[in-house]
Amino acid sequence: MKTSVKWTAALAGALLIALGIGRAIVARKAQQGELAQTAASTQAKAINLGVQDVHTVGVQALQRSVPVSGSLVAQRSAVVKAKVAAEVVTLKVREGQAVRQGEVIATLDPQEFNIKVKQAKQQAASSKAQWQITQQTLDNNQALVQQGFISKNTLDASVSNAAAARALYEASQSAVELSQKALKDATVRAPLSGLISQRFTQVGERVAVDGRIVEVIDLNSLELQAAVSPQDLAQVSVGSLALLQVDGVNAPVQARVARINPAAANDTRAVTVYLSLPVQASLRQGLFAKGEVQLPTAQGLAVPLTAVARDAGVDQVLRVRAGRVERVGVQLGARGRTAGNDARAWIEVRSGLQAGDTVLSDATGTVREGAVVQLPAASAAR
Numbered sequence: 544m545k546t547s548v549k550w551t552a553a554l555a556g557a558l559l560i561a562l563g564i565g566r567a568i569v570a571r572k573a574q575q576g577e578l579a580q581t582a583a584s585t586q587a588k589a590i591n592l593g594v595q596d597v598h599t600v601g602v603q604a605l606q607r608s609v610p611v612s613g614s615l616v617a618q619r620s621a622v623v624k625a626k627v628a629a630e631v632v633t634l635k636v637r638e639g640q641a642v643r644q645g646e647v648i649a650t651l652d653p654q655e656f657n658i659k660v661k662q663a664k665q666q667a668a669s670s671k672a673q674w675q676i677t678q679q680t681l682d683n684n685q686a687l688v689q690q691g692f693i694s695k696n697t698l699d700a701s702v703s704n705a706a707a708a709r710a711l712y713e714a715s716q717s718a719v720e721l722s723q724k725a726l727k728d729a730t731v732r733a734p735l736s737g738l739i740s741q742r743f744t745q746v747g748e749r750v751a752v753d754g755r756i757v758e759v760i761d762l763n764s765l766e767l768q769a770a771v772s773p774q775d776l777a778q779v780s781v782g783s784l785a786l787l788q789v790d791g792v793n794a795p796v797q798a799r800v801a802r803i804n805p806a807a808a809n810d811t812r813a814v815t816v817y818l819s820l821p822v823q824a825s826l827r828q829g830l831f832a833k834g835e836v837q838l839p840t841a842q843g844l845a846v847p848l849t850a851v852a853r854d855a856g857v858d859q860v861l862r863v864r865a866g867r868v869e870r871v872g873v874q875l876g877a878r879g880r881t882a883g884n885d886a887r888a889w890i891e892v893r894s895g896l897q898a899g900d901t902v903l904s905d906a907t908g909t910v911r912e913g914a915v916v917q918l919p920a921a922s923a924a925r
Contacts, residue, residue: 578909589866589915592903596910597863597918600900603845605879605889608835609779611769611816613788617828618764618819619735622743623757625750626728627651634746636757642733649731649756656726663722667715674708681705737761740828762830765820767832770813775870778838778877779803785818787834792825800836838877844896848878848888860896861903863916867905870912871895 560823629651681701687693743755748758767787771779783800801819806816816836820826850860851873862871876891896902901918903910910916 544554567828569572589917590910591912591917592863592919596903596904596908597901598639598846598850600844600846600892600896601898602842602900603881603889604840605845605877605881605891606840607778607838607877607879607891609771609775609838610833610835610878611636611767611771611785611787611818612831612833613767613769615765615820615826615828615830616768617737617760617834618766618786619737619761620740620828621734621759622755623648623734623759625651625730625731625752625754625756626748627656627725628751628754629653629655629729630749631744631756634742634744634756636739638739638742640739641735642686642739642759644733644736645832646733647730648733649741651729651731651750653726653729656722656729659722660719660726663715663719667712670708670712670715674705674712677701677705677708731756733759735759735761737763760827762828763822765826765828766801767818767820769816769818770808770811771816772813773807774875775877776803776816777816779816779836783836783838785834785836785921787818787820787832789826789832790830792823792830795834796820796823796826798834835878838879840879841877841891844892845875845879845881845889845899846892846896847904848890849907850902851875851890859865859906860892861906861910861912862896863903863918866915866917868910868912868914868916 591644632650632652634649636642642648681698681704684693684698684701688695688698694697737759738761739757740760741758743757744750779800781800781803785798785800787796787798789796798818798820802817804815804817806814818836846860849857853859858875859870859871859872861868863869873895874893876893878888878890881889
């Protein structure tokens with residue numbers, strides 16, 4: 544009886560052990576299946592990149608340049624203003640008309656100024672007569688004081704009267720010159736040679752002192768005023784050549800850096816660079832132009848300009864490492880183009896990347912930091 548109980552207990556124990564081993568095997572297979580499913584899911588979520596989506600960083604011969612853009616501005620221009628207040632009698636010019644320096648472009652009503660000139664001359668004549676009388680009296684008193692007929696105080700009074708009369712006469716002469724100048728200012732002349740760009744008044748209107756009449760622009764002095772960042776400014780110098788594309792002009796326009804402003808803008812810290820343009824009939828003030836200041840060719844690590852994005856004031860690229868996208872800060876140099884038919888703009892990378900690194904060609908595309916990617920075979924082999 545005791546033997547039968549022992550065998551029954553042993554059999555039950557063996558069954559329990561076998562059941563535990565079976566459960567362990569089933570759990571192991573389930574775990575392996577989950578791992579396989581997770582791996583398959585991860586593989587399915589990986590983004591397959593094409594050759595055009597990535598770029599392998601390497602040394603490039605860059606035809607460097609600094610981008611510039613802005614509006615064309617005439618270096619020599621002037622808004623002609625009235626120096627006296629009067630009614631406009633004639634206005635001989637219209638927009639687009641050429642004028643020469645010193646040419647009469649408008650006349651103001653001179654009647655009031657003619658009267659003032661006449662009045663000033665009459666006052667000058669009166670003061671001159673008064674001065675002559677006091678001077679004659681002084682001459683007579685000088686002779687009388689020598690003979691002892693008048694006192695020294697009387698002579699001193701004559702001297703003072705003559706001096707005051709002379710000063711009054713000289714002041715009246717200045718008033719004549721001032722009135723003559725006002726009459727002369729009623730004839731408005733062009734301050735420089737150029738073209739009329741705007742008319743601000745019409746015949747019959749009264750203009751005040753400093754009232755605008757016309758604007759004259761010399762198109763032979765057009766220049767591009769472009770704001771350049773401090774990083775790019777270090778590579779630009781007076782005399783550097785530039786190629787510009789001007790709105791409405793088919794062929795590129797060659798320009799040259801003429802001046803560089805010594806002060807930076809308070810808000811952007813950018814510095815204004817002035818590029819002089821050649822005389823060309825199709826160029827006009829106010830046209831927008833953009834282009835590049837050409838710099839010497841240099842060797843260096845470079846990436847396409849589209850591979851760089853700026854975030855919180857830091858230039859960054861998206862680098863692929865171990866199948867995952869990561870964001871890397873970089874220090875940039877000059878922009879440029881590579882030799883050949885590549886139309887893309889490139890930019891020099893001075894630090895942050897090494898030769899052989901793989902970066903996304905478009906830093907603003909749909910692939911974001913942290914994404915799992917599958918490189919194309921050509922890039923993966925490198």
